[in-house]
Amino acid sequence: MDELRARVEQAKKSLFFSGARIADHLNSFLNERGRLCEEIGGTHADKIRHIFLVGSGGSFASLQTAKYILDRIINIPSEVVMSYELIWRNYRRLDKDALVIFSSYSGETEDTVAGLRMACKRGAGTLAIVGQPESTLAREADIVIPYANGAIYEIPILAVLLYAFGLVGCDNLTPDMSAIYNSIFQLPEAAGEASQLEETVAEAKARRLLSADHIYVLGSGPLSPLAYKLAMSVIMENIRIGGTYSDASEWRHGPVEALSNIKPNLIALLGTDESRQLTLQTIDFCRQHGSEVLVYDAVESANVHPLLTPLVMNSLTQWLVVYSALLRGITDLDARVFMGHRMLTSTGASWP
Amino acid sequence: MDELRARVEQAKKSLFFSGARIADHLNSFLNERGRLCEEIGGTHADKIRHIFLVGSGGSFASLQTAKYILDRIINIPSEVVMSYELIWRNYRRLDKDALVIFSSYSGETEDTVAGLRMACKRGAGTLAIVGQPESTLAREADIVIPYANGAIYEIPILAVLLYAFGLVGCDNLTPDMSAIYNSIFQLPEAAGEASQLEETVAEAKARRLLSADHIYVLGSGPLSPLAYKLAMSVIMENIRIGGTYSDASEWRHGPVEALSNIKPNLIALLGTDESRQLTLQTIDFCRQHGSEVLVYDAVESANVHPLLTPLVMNSLTQWLVVYSALLRGITDLDARVFMGHRMLTSTGASWP
Numbered sequence: 001m002d003e004l005r006a007r008v009e010q011a012k013k014s015l016f017f018s019g020a021r022i023a024d025h026l027n028s029f030l031n032e033r034g035r036l037c038e039e040i041g042g043t044h045a046d047k048i049r050h051i052f053l054v055g056s057g058g059s060f061a062s063l064q065t066a067k068y069i070l071d072r073i074i075n076i077p078s079e080v081v082m083s084y085e086l087i088w089r090n091y092r093r094l095d096k097d098a099l100v101i102f103s104s105y106s107g108e109t110e111d112t113v114a115g116l117r118m119a120c121k122r123g124a125g126t127l128a129i130v131g132q133p134e135s136t137l138a139r140e141a142d143i144v145i146p147y148a149n150g151a152i153y154e155i156p157i158l159a160v161l162l163y164a165f166g167l168v169g170c171d172n173l174t175p176d177m178s179a180i181y182n183s184i185f186q187l188p189e190a191a192g193e194a195s196q197l198e199e200t201v202a203e204a205k206a207r208r209l210l211s212a213d214h215i216y217v218l219g220s221g222p223l224s225p226l227a228y229k230l231a232m233s234v235i236m237e238n239i240r241i242g243g244t245y246s247d248a249s250e251w252r253h254g255p256v257e258a259l260s261n262i263k264p265n266l267i268a269l270l271g272t273d274e275s276r277q278l279t280l281q282t283i284d285f286c287r288q289h290g291s292e293v294l295v296y297d298a299v300e301s302a303n304v305h306p307l308l309t310p311l312v313m314n315s316l317t318q319w320l321v322v323y324s325a326l327l328r329g330i331t332d333l334d335a336r337v338f339m340g341h342r343m344l345t346s347t348g349a350s351w352p
Numbered sequence: 353m354d355e356l357r358a359r360v361e362q363a364k365k366s367l368f369f370s371g372a373r374i375a376d377h378l379n380s381f382l383n384e385r386g387r388l389c390e391e392i393g394g395t396h397a398d399k400i401r402h403i404f405l406v407g408s409g410g411s412f413a414s415l416q417t418a419k420y421i422l423d424r425i426i427n428i429p430s431e432v433v434m435s436y437e438l439i440w441r442n443y444r445r446l447d448k449d450a451l452v453i454f455s456s457y458s459g460e461t462e463d464t465v466a467g468l469r470m471a472c473k474r475g476a477g478t479l480a481i482v483g484q485p486e487s488t489l490a491r492e493a494d495i496v497i498p499y500a501n502g503a504i505y506e507i508p509i510l511a512v513l514l515y516a517f518g519l520v521g522c523d524n525l526t527p528d529m530s531a532i533y534n535s536i537f538q539l540p541e542a543a544g545e546a547s548q549l550e551e552t553v554a555e556a557k558a559r560r561l562l563s564a565d566h567i568y569v570l571g572s573g574p575l576s577p578l579a580y581k582l583a584m585s586v587i588m589e590n591i592r593i594g595g596t597y598s599d600a601s602e603w604r605h606g607p608v609e610a611l612s613n614i615k616p617n618l619i620a621l622l623g624t625d626e627s628r629q630l631t632l633q634t635i636d637f638c639r640q641h642g643s644e645v646l647v648y649d650a651v652e653s654a655n656v657h658p659l660l661t662p663l664v665m666n667s668l669t670q671w672l673v674v675y676s677a678l679l680r681g682i683t684d685l686d687a688r689v690f691m692g693h694r695m696l697t698s699t700g701a702s703w704p
Binding site for chain 2: 082083090234236240243259260274
């Protein structure tokens with residue numbers, strides 16, 4: 001037991017486990033870069049016809065979350081694209097009137113660097129949100145928003161949102177938009193408090209799932225991309241077991257039939273937004289048919305605007321992952337078996 | 353064995369197994385409705401500022417495929433949205449200048465009907481692609497494209513593409529766009545021949561996967577949405593075992609780490625488009641690390657434009673599913689345990 005405590009303390013220093021220091025991370029970004037993001041948006045007002053949001057892995061999920069909120073704020077069409085797909089899709093409308101926003105913590109992700117170079121060739125504007133200011137992405141993009149800490153999921157979302165509020169201009173906000181904007185600045189405290197509380201219950205949750213060799217993660221609305229990230233690039237990447245993502249509303253359109261035959265272990269992310277009722281129904285149905293469902297309920301933990309709950313709940317799920325990994329003998333949360341060792345790239349890039 | 357043959361013959365009559373009659377299905381749609389789709393597009397030229405493509409389950413995947421191709425054809429921004437998300441996202445730009453295209457075979461899908469009613473309230477134009485012309489969706493949409501047969505995945509894609517070619521106008525096609533357009537009319541023969549050939553090898557493929565209780569499906573580029581459909585609304589829905597979808601390029605960004613610990617059964621859809629090389633790399637990597645990978649290679653089967661391969665390969669995967677279901681004792685491919693029995697809806701809708 002003392003060894004587990006010691007491992008958790010050690011894990012708090014890992015890049016992965018930003019949830020342990022989330023209030024500081026969010027505060028320092030908002031204080032140091034918040035105004036920059038809004039100013040960049042301000043200079044782009046009326047100049048952008050289309051926004052592409054480009055990333056891979058966790059960054060892809062982070063940008064999906066950003067877009068969900070963006071759709072309420074700006075009138076400009078936007079879409080999230082996996083990095084290589086920006087090249088493969090060969091969009092007709094990727095041109096000088098488009099802004100392409102790239103997100104990559106390392107700034108060296110093979111796919112994302114390739115996407116940036118293609119966007120430059122097409123004459124589109126480029127903006128990079130990167131954790132490493134000395135990286136290829138930072139060097140080659142038109143505009144850079146660097147951040148110095150490890151809230152890798154949350155900070156690109158904040159950067160995109162503040163950029164969008166800059167685009168719209170503070171004089172043009174509807175009451176709903178103002179509510180989102182104001183709640184951004186409640187996030188550090190809300191996320192910090194929720195993460196602290198989670199510390200006391202996370203081990204028990206991890207033990208409930210300790211025998212699982214596959215976990216399904218459901219979420220809906222603004223929490224759907226976080227469910228995707230948790231299944232595909234956290235459970236499979238950090239706990240190294242099987243994972244499946246499904247939107248909680250889509251679960252009814254096919255996957256649910258398997259419950260007649262299998263009893264999957266489920267994690268459900270339950271929000272405070274319009275999608276809550278449907279996710280509740282899905283949770284009830286799964287439980288009635290024999291599934292174990294671990295629920296993260298934003299009502300209990302995320303005292304922020306309903307669209308911003310993912311920025312609180314990511315930290316809570318990190319506690320689960322830290323305990324799950326440690327209890328399964330994975331002690332270095334930043335170590336990777338395959339990724340980052342140039343085994344998965346064809347160009348000599350370091351990531352993945 | 354004779355019993356299995358008899359079951360397969362019976363399955364060919366099911367709604368699910370359109371692959372057995374795919375050439376007829378595609379031909380009759382192109383002959384009976386092709387011109388209608390283009391004409392509707394023609395009347396919308398210069399009148400549409402944004403296109404939303406809305407569906408759930410298999411229809412959602414079908415529309416994702418359509419959008420992948422659409423991005424090469426039209427300059428108008430488009431996005432695919434799960435039906436309830438059209439309501440939840442509350443897009444600022446959902447207004448009279450937007451066209452919302454809905455797809456639902458039954459025309460009674462709870463989520464999609466709710467989305468249609470919301471779009472009407474917002475003053476957007478609405479177009480429904482439905483298999484049942486007497487349905488709620490057909491009654492309430494501004495424009496209806498009905499189809500009388502069961503190629504539920506392929507026909508909405510064709511309808512959207514022909515609509516898009518109508519929007520652009522046949523005088524304005526680039527050589528690449530003309531190549532896509534011309535290849536549409538090769539599809540019935542190409543898909544029919546490929547499906548016939550698959551009949552001779554499908555049982556052996558199903559037997560390779562017969563002990564699997566979970567299957568991962570990878571695909572990239574235009575085949576990525578078909579991989580999603582196969583995992584979530586075919587394997588889980590029709591074979592009733594576990595399923596996971598991952599884009600083949602995203603597999604490197606997280607999920608791959610689990611291969612250090614698990615040896616998943618994989619199906620890979622391999623295209624002839626720009627994404628082929630990366631999917632090949634991913635397949636090789638998985639095999640090197642002990643995974644069984646069943647590959648569907650479009651080079652061998654889909655003699656059509658590289659963007660149209662999903663419209664051939666869906667039928668091939670149906671053969672696998674038919675044999676897999678029958679060999680596991682599921683004999684009625686159109687029967688559902690939970691869906692369609694009003695157990696999963698709150699409004700009294702029949703589907704899901």
